Amino acid sequence: MSPSYVAVLSHPGAARAFGFALLGRLSYGTVFLSLTLALTATAGSYALAGGVLALFGLAVSVLSPVRAWLVDRYGPRRALPPMAGLYAALLGCLAVLTWQPGAPWWLLAVLAAAAGGCSPPLGPVMRTLWSDLLGDQRLLQRAYSLDTVAEELLYIAGPLLAGLVAVVVDPAAGVAMSACLVATGTFALVTSPAMRPGAAPAAARRRERGPGVRALFTPVVVAAALGLCLGALTLLVVVFAQRQQQPAAVAWVEAALSAGSAAGGLAYGAIAWRASGAVRLRLLAAALGLAVAAAGAVPNLAGLAGAAAVAGLFVAPALTTAYLLADELAGPRNRTQAGAWVNTAFNAGNSLGTAGAGLVVERLPLEWCFALAGAPLLLVAIITSPRPRRDVTACCRPSPLPAPSSCPPRCPARARRARRPARPPRSRWPGPARSPGRRSAGSP
Template sequence: MAVSTPRFVYGAVLGSPYAARLLGGTLIGRLPNGMAPVAIVLWTLAAGRGIALGGLLSALYGLASALSQPVKGRLMDRYGQSAVHLPAAALNSCLLVALPLAAPRGGPAIATAIVVAAGSTAPPLQAGLRALWPSILPDLRLRHAALALDTGTQGLLYIVGPLLAAALASMHSPAAALAVTAALGLAGTLVVATAPPSRRWRPAPMTSGTGTTRRLAGPQLASLFVALAGVGCSIGALNVLGVAMSDAHGRQMLSGLLPAVFSAGSFLGGLVYGRRTWPGSTTRQLMFCSVAFLAGWLVLLPLLALHGPYAATAAVALPGAFLTVFVACAYVTTDALAPTDRTSEAYAWLICSIGVGQAAGTALAGRLADHALALAALPAAGAAFALTVLLLARPDQGAACRDRHRCHA
């Protein structure tokens, strides 16, 4: 049985000094994650370059953003958040605006270079916010709720972002969509980077008796990151699956509706999770969510295989409901297992793992697009991979907390 927290726990979180500002600024600043890939594809099509190039550029933007996260996280741990956020946001915005201006003169090679550079300079706002929660919310119960709220609302970016980019491109032009994407990313980053908690933040010093050369990821943390790549694979495969279903049934809205319902389930699951303190260690909660995430995809598999588009669209909320909880528990475990002076880098590796898995899932799903059953099974395969890795690793978050006395929940 769950132990109830105060009824207005989310109100208490958002009413804490700077919490609403930092969460809102992070969401606005990360809107390019949902907008830029769509805007890039639409710009490529409008320029007459074809959907193949557009899909490649969009994938490269996301992959470059994911792979560069650990470097930016390490820089934050060394130089502070504002010193990384502001230059990164300025470069990212300039490159997105420059794409429709410079690429037509230089062809696909210039477009590819600009897109990769833009993805690489996306500010690491998500990792930065996770590192700020302990200083903003000393109360562990409120921090538990904030982490679930933070993780759950990230899915909204991939509902609002693509719709906003498509609407701007339709009403104005893809170049305008890229310009607005750049402006929102810069504005949100400014809101976060100029907030006192972000300006003052520095990583916690290493505890006594541990050297500064302690490696970031031991076997347990590395296994957690590998498992999260499986989760990312499920998400990436779902996006392609939505497109395949829309083509098969002649209903274009399915391409956006399937991932939107999945994200909505993730958001609602996070809200339910964050309102209560659940029994058992974080490790047990992580394992339970991994099992439930896989079970949700297995329940969904017959509907996908039988080509029931609307039943499958409704049912995809089931695995989505456990995504936020899975990732929130992974963040708590990462915080406990990583060195105290490298938490931003550790969070960045977590984000990178999901992003790389998502790119791999998208690529695999694209290769399996002509094999309906294999494509439908791919999200479940990613979830099964994640569960298998966790069962073999059994990351002992509790031992790390006892050693460092800073368990979050």
């Protein structure tokens, strides 16, 4: 019988640590919209606000593996508090400067870039903590599915909360709220009982040898292609709705995508899969690519919402499998870095996908743009497939029979045996050979 999600949260300390991690990660759902509104209000220019926000997002994504390496090197209880403290302080400075118009744009850019570089990697840390807490692979699959779905829901609830605070109080208050959320959640997480058992193994893991992040080709490449696909899909949905003269319907399509992703993620975690993680990841990537490519053929927004819901069924499962495979391949020494690399690849792909869709949407029919959006996932499903190799060990194995004709002509083992001189036959007796009629001395 497959373990339930209740069994995951019933593990000692798991529910408390998960709740604190979600509280801190809610900051990442509120901070982007809050910064956008606050910077626009104080700078009076969308171009300046967009540039400062781009610096913030670039620092968050590019430096994520470095911050994850610090967590793996020193442990979360030593590495996370300084990051969270600096991040919250810098966001607080941005909130103060943007409360009134007229702040120097260069100072805002410096503070935003510094804040992005200090953001604590709470998502990768929580996934590493799941691996430390849960020894059962089936429980770990459920935990990762629950984590992925919850994180996606945070990115839906976060902008809603930020918009409410901006309307009721001020956009800068949303930036200050983001600072309070990340500080409270991070400090509560590192002091939770679930972190204490992982302190000793963390020191031991630093002395172990693991394959490192070089082995993460498949999950990182698939995560990047997934980001490309979803980033392009976001813009294509907006263009589709505008051409249908219903721009407000974009929210319904996005909601359908998120609902499908949540349903797919929860269902995926509940199934005991027999196929390996690499095989599942390739199949999920191909299915999502086909679903997005087919979405361009729908005639109206209702059909697009339905297609988005179908495509969403594969989003959370694909991300969950990428995180699971990265955790498996990275080894115990750098699992936080593995999750950070998957995050970075997804975020970078998302940005590139949106930019690429903007370049082609005015030059190609919209149906072709949807097909191009799904193409990266189909391509990586082919690239990451294992290649068949000829087994040369069977023909190179010593055998009294002659080597088969299928053996490679330059087989090293066969060539060595051909050059080896023939040995004289060895006698069955340990001493010198005797003639058949001779007896040894002392015999009767």
